[in-house]
Amino acid sequence: MGEKNILAYFKSPEEAEGAARKLNALRALDVSIDRFTRYSEQNSGLFQSLADRTGMPAMLHGSDLASSSGVLSAADPSNSGMSHGGQGGPTGHDILLTAVVDEGIHHQALRIVEEAGGMM
Structure with missing residues (x-):
């Protein structure tokens, strides 16, 4: 069979x-x-709203977040501080x-x- x-x-x-x-x-x-998950499991729990930081470059420069999944997560509308995110994960x-x-x-x-x- x-x-x-x-x-x-x-x-x-x-x-x-x-x-x-x-x-x-x-x-x-x-x-x-x-x-x-929506992006890579390795970065889960590491993100705050960009409103709490100085922007995406500060979020990524010299950090573990510079991977492609880190860039995707940082660029997500839910991290902008200006949006509720929309689609969700x-x-x-x-x-x-x-x-x-x-x-x-x-x-x-x-x-x-x-x-x-x-x-x-």
Whole structure:
């Protein structure tokens, strides 16, 4: 038989881990759980509004923030102090469970993911 993949989004790591345990008990071929953010995870929590600083150059010069994700984060409208930001980032379902299962158990695996709160 062939293989099928599953990509499911969860609200919390605990929900995803519960589904992963059940999928592993079902003998899934591969299961992984990752969190994603609007930009790079490495810079999360480091930004204040530019209204509290002297501007983007000061924010980036001589800092770890000079990476491409740092530039993107600093240039975001939500950091300007002049905007509420608009679009927002990933909220709610920011945990990604990726699984590869045998074709024969695919429907059962999908049910497990849905019952655990996963969104596909």
